[in-house]
Amino acid sequence: MRIFFHAERCMLCQSCVLACQMNSIGVSEVTEIPRDGRPLQRMAFIFSHGTPWVWRCQQCLSAPCVEACVTGSLRHGEEGNGVVHDRETCVGCGSCVLACPFDALTPDENDDRVTKCNLCPEEEIPPCVKACQSGALAYQDPRLFAQDKRKKFVRDQKVHRETD
Amino acid sequence: MGRQRIGYFEDLQDPEHICSRCHMCELICTFHHHQVGNPKRSRIRLISLDKGVDVPVTCLNCEDAPCMNICPTGALYRPESDGMVTVKEDLCIGCAMCVNACPVGAITLDPVDGMAVKCDLCGGDPQCVDYCPANVLKLTDAERFARHRMRGFVKSLQASGEEG
Amino acid sequence: MSIFAGGYAGQILFVNLTDGSIQVKPLEREFALKYIGGRGFTSRILLDEVKPGIDPYCPDNVVVIAAGTLSGTPTPSSGRLVVAAKSPMTGGIGDANSGGYWSPELKYAGFDAIVIRGTSKDPVYLWIEDGRAELRPAQHLWGQNTTETRQLLKEETGDDDIHICAIGPAGENLVRYACVVTDEEGVGGRCGIGAVIGSKKLKAVVVRGSLDVRIADPERFKKTLEDYRKTLAGEVWTETLRRLGTPNLTAHRQSHGIWGAKNFQRATIEDYEPISGENFRKKFLMKPIGCMGCLVSCKRYSAVKDGPFAGIYTVGPEYETINALAAKPYITDPAIVLRAHYLCDEYGLDEQGVGSTVAMAMELYERGLLTKEQTDGQELVFGNSEALLYFIDKIAYRKGFGDLLAEGTKIMGERLNADYYAIHIKGLEVDATDPRKQVTRALTYAVSTRGACHLRGNPYIDEFIKPEEAEAYFGTAAVSELEALEGKGKMVAWSEDWVTISDQMGLCKFAWYRSRSFPMLIKRGLELAKEAFTSATGLPMTNEKLYECGERVYNVEKLFNVRQGIGREGDYPPARFFEEELTDGPAKGCKLDRKEYDRLLDDYYEARGWDKKTGEPTPEKLRSLGLE
Structure with missing residues (x-):
């Protein structure tokens, strides 16, 4: 299971980033956000050339960060499920930050270690996906994601033909 | 010869030349590439919608291929300037960015080894085309496709001329 | 692993x-x-x-x-x-x-x-x-x-x-x-x-599922695929099946007069054109459909575009559909057939069951053995399509007279004291054809372990087998003569064992077990099937052993039936086939002869190595098949 992003559905509201940050400091209501809170940067929103994109860990299957990690605190999850980061053994060397093609690992300002998206295992659906109201973020198996796209493709094609 | 791909050509006037939902393309594709039976690993997937709509979907071999453009490691590339977009497996990190970017879901991660997989035209002799019992799958390129459409157009003119 | x-x-x-x-x-x-x-x-x-x-x-x-x-x-x-x-x-x-x-x-x-x-x-x-x-x-x-x-x-x-x-x-x-x-x-x-x-x-x-089904020897397997494809290329029926599907058989049934229409009272259908395969193709076919990996694609995908039933999209009809829902109740409106077929699929009803019981009830009604009060006020006569559609609903929910219809012909016959009109073998309705014209067909239906079934054997081998092939396989050239009875018991037994292989392997009986040439039957159904089996599984297998596996399974089934109390008496066609001649069509005058049938059944049991009295497999037979 991974988080996928449909750029064409994004409304640029950045609720996902907010939800991620709120989750990182453990609050559930916007009004409860403390003034001095230092949320983790596990997700970043950019808008470039008219296209939105949400940068987040891609949970690569042979992840460069895992290979770059000097202490073994980054490893692959069970059954190839995601990349897991162990904060206890992380020394904050930053090798992974250099290796990651997506800038998905960021320094944790609280304790000089790195942090990354962990797909919020305690939740059934990650908060960022839950917060997205336009359906731009999807939490899906890559195969099902591709399958849905194919279906959409076929459906669109058929609609075009019927209206020809 | 232009960029080649597997095209789906149905003839709605002739029932025998519409995809017959036999999944042979999937079976033979997986068998050719992995020597096993498992349609979920196939690079061509049959999409079945209601009311008897079945369309096999595979790589469109886009000129400005989004999968290739977004790939962070260069694992997706064109060996020849007008050839098929190909996966270099040792460079692929399984990040699924291509899965995210592909507009038709033609590229996905293999459920067994987790790397990106897509149609490679079986090195020039596509098995799905060879085995398709309805003869609706054809190895084609943009130029031939345009000629096909032109021929259809002329035929329709002819038919309406006869009636009038 | x-x-x-x-x-x-x-x-x-x-x-x-x-x-x-x-x-x-x-x-x-x-x-x-x-x-x-x-x-x-x-x-x-x-x-x-x-x-x-x-x-x-x-x-x-x-x-x-x-x-x-x-x-x-x-x-x-x-x-x-x-x-x-x-x-x-x-x-x-x-x-x-x-x-x-x-x-x-x-x-x-x-x-x-x-x-x-x-x-x-x-x-x-x-x-x-x-x-x-x-x-x-x-x-x-x-x-x-x-x-x-x-x-x-x-x-x-x-x-x-x-x-x-x-x-x-x-x-x-x-x-x-x-x-x-x-x-x-x-x-x-x-x-x-x-x-x-x-x-x-x-x-x-x-x-x-997303797990692999492995292939032990991919190269050999690929070769088998190619060989199989080549054998298909030479067959005429692949083209016909793709074009018309199994409904192409309607023409055969009509020309031979073996429809079994009107609950087996008629052999041909007067107004046959509307329910012919050609007409179904012309009016409703959207495209042919194939099962997994099928190169033949005999299934139909049909759509009803106009008329009162517009908007039905369904897979079908098969020949069996037409036989059960058109010929038996004698309804010749193809749209009604498709509607009834659609309803049967929706409710999960066997079409042969529906068609046969409704047809039987129609006959009883016409003969005065059922009254209008009993049939929910429906005019249950042959050709009444409204009644058919009405009772499909009632059968599925067991309402009114549908409750009795839902029991099938055997029990309905017992309850209404009309056993004679219940055309079933062992309780399962006779499907596909009227076997009166061809006694081997009758034998195949009757000895079939699951009750009347046209798929348990290939009784029509005698139509095309050459004398020398018959001599080699069944010990007598007489098998190649349509009328002769000699060796036919053995032929039916052989074809049953051989067809069983297809059910074991999961192979389609059309795409693998049908041909008009005997050597081709052997080549595809035995040799290529064996090749596919060994190359896929890596297990050792020979033609003889594979055939023996089919025979073993058939004996296991017979054993099951004997233990459940179905002996020789269960291996007889319904009385109507012995008593009444076909009254119309090319097969006019045909009926089964009890003595002839008895002799054939004896032959069959002998070829099988079963006890002639009880039909039970003998201990020696079981031992030779490793079934102690």
Whole structure:
């Protein structure tokens, strides 16, 4: 299971980033956000050339960060499920930050270690996906994601033909 | 010869030349590439919608291929300037960015080894085309496709001329 | 990891619905080699698990679902599934066979077979994915038609790539001839297995799999594929089947006068054109459809575009549909046939069951043995299409007169004192053709282990076999003569064993076991099947051994039936075929002769090595097949 992003559905509201940050400091209501809170940067929103994109860990299957990690605190999850980061053994060397093609690992300002998206295992659906109201973020198996796209493709094609 | 791909050509006037939902393309594709039976690993997937709509979907071999453009490691590339977009497996990190970017879901991660997989035209002799019992799958390129459409157009003119 | 180099998934799933327990056991090599798969597995497991004399609806009855050995491999037309249990129609072995995509998916989900015991308190469905299985509540699905059931399950799981084998309201209401419906395309129709599944309160079995089905020797396997393709290229019927599907047989039935129309009172149909294969193609065909990996594509995808039934999209009709829902009740409006076919699929009803019982009731009504009060005020005469559609509803929900119709012809005959008009063998209605013209056909129907069935043997080998081939295979050249009886018992026995191989392997009887040339039958059905088997599984096999596997399974089934109390008397066609001549058409005047039939049956038992009095397989026979 991974988080996928449909750029064409994004409304640029950045609720996902907010939800991620709120989750990182453990609050559930916007009004409860403390003034001095230092949320983790596990997700970043950019808008470039008219296209939105949400940068987040891609949970690569042979992840460069895992290979770059000097202490073994980054490893692959069970059954190839995601990349897991162990904060206890992380020394904050930053090798992974250099290796990651997506800038998905960021320094944790609280304790000089790195942090990354962990797909919020305690939740059934990650908060960022839950917060997205336009359906731009999807939490899906890559195969099902591709399958849905194919279906959409076929459906669109058929609609075009019927209206020809 | 232009960029080649597997095209789906149905003839709605002739029932025998519409995809017959036999999944042979999937079976033979997986068998050719992995020597096993498992349609979920196939690079061509049959999409079945209601009311008897079945369309096999595979790589469109886009000129400005989004999968290739977004790939962070260069694992997706064109060996020849007008050839098929190909996966270099040792460079692929399984990040699924291509899965995210592909507009038709033609590229996905293999459920067994987790790397990106897509149609490679079986090195020039596509098995799905060879085995398709309805003869609706054809190895084609943009130029031939345009000629096909032109021929259809002329035929329709002819038919309406006869009636009038 | 399975012990097999390929082909098999290597596991059998055991489900007990009474206590909800689920067990996974490995498939043993010896068992696989002896019974191959599919019908071999189901029959053997039933013989071991089902005690004699039990009520088919009691928790002790066992439902076995097995995929063919080659299902899941890229072997063309190999996606056949066998669903079996003690049949509520015959009381003997009951199995239903269905094509489509379910059987391969079961293999991809990691199982060769499922054994279901017990009865659940509340409705459940079985979910199987990649080697795991669980029972889930199905209260919300209970009472739904099959299409809605599939829709709801797809919504529930959020994946429409799942494959579903479900029963409809007919199965839930224990209509004796309820069937199982696999996906949109396949129906395991006969023997009332749907009712047994319904009695267990199991609404559906849903599979999703992404595991590999390995191929032991890919190179040899590829060569077999190529060889098979070459054999198809030379066959004329592939083209016909693709164009017309099985409804092309309507022309054959009409020209030979073997329709069995009007509950076997007529041999031809006067106004035949509207229900011919050509007409169905012209008016309704959207496209042909193939089962998993099929290079023939004989299934039809039909749409009704105008008229009162516009908007029906359905897979079908088959020839059997036309025979059951058009010829038997003598209805010649193709749109009605499609509507009735659609309803049967929705409710999960066996079309032959519906067609035969309604036709029988029509005859009884016309003969004055049924009154209008008894039939819910319906004018139940032949050709009344409204009555047919009306009673399909009533049968599925067992309402009014439909409650009696839902019992099938055998029980209806007993209750109304009209046994003579119940055209069944062992309780299962006679399908496909009127066998009066050809006594070997009658024999095949009658000795078939699951009751009247045209798919248990290939009785028409004598139409094209050459004398020298007949001499070599059946010991007498007389087999090649249509009229002669000599050697025909042996021929029928041989064809039964040989066709059984297809059910074990999961191969389609059309695409693999049909030809107008005997050497081609052997080449495809035995040699290529064996090649595909060995190259896929890596298990040693010879033509002779494979044939013996078919024979073994047939004997297992016979043993099951004998233990359940079906002896020689069960191997007779209905009395009407002996008493009444065909009154019209080219076969006019044909009827079966009891003495002739007795002699043929003796011959058959002798060829089989079965006791002539009881029909029981002799101990020597069982020993030679390794069935002590």
